[in-house]
Amino acid sequence: MPISCVSDQSLSHPVGNITGSAYLQRTIGAKWLALLTEIAPGAKHVAFVFSPKAAPNAHFYYETARAAAGKMGVQWT
Numbered sequence: 001m002p003i004s005c006v007s008d009q010s011l012s013h014p015v016g017n018i019t020g021s022a023y024l025q026r027t028i029g030a031k032w033l034a035l036l037t038e039i040a041p042g043a044k045h046v047a048f049v050f051s052p053k054a055a056p057n058a059h060f061y062y063e064t065a066r067a068a069a070g071k072m073g074v075q076w077t
Helices: 028-039 058-072
Strands: none
Touching: 028 058
């Protein structure tokens, strides 16, 4: 979901740049893992690395990705 601020500008004629994105659903971790297995179908071991200071809510994504790993036949490290 892109993050943007629109005040009096028209959405049909946007002005400015999108400066980031937010993924607020817990299930996104499993979707990231599914995308990784599509990109690298031979991957058998995966790890989820994040900085707790930079991503304090990453544990939500971690939990869904770890749960999905077993269903996808990938070893979670």
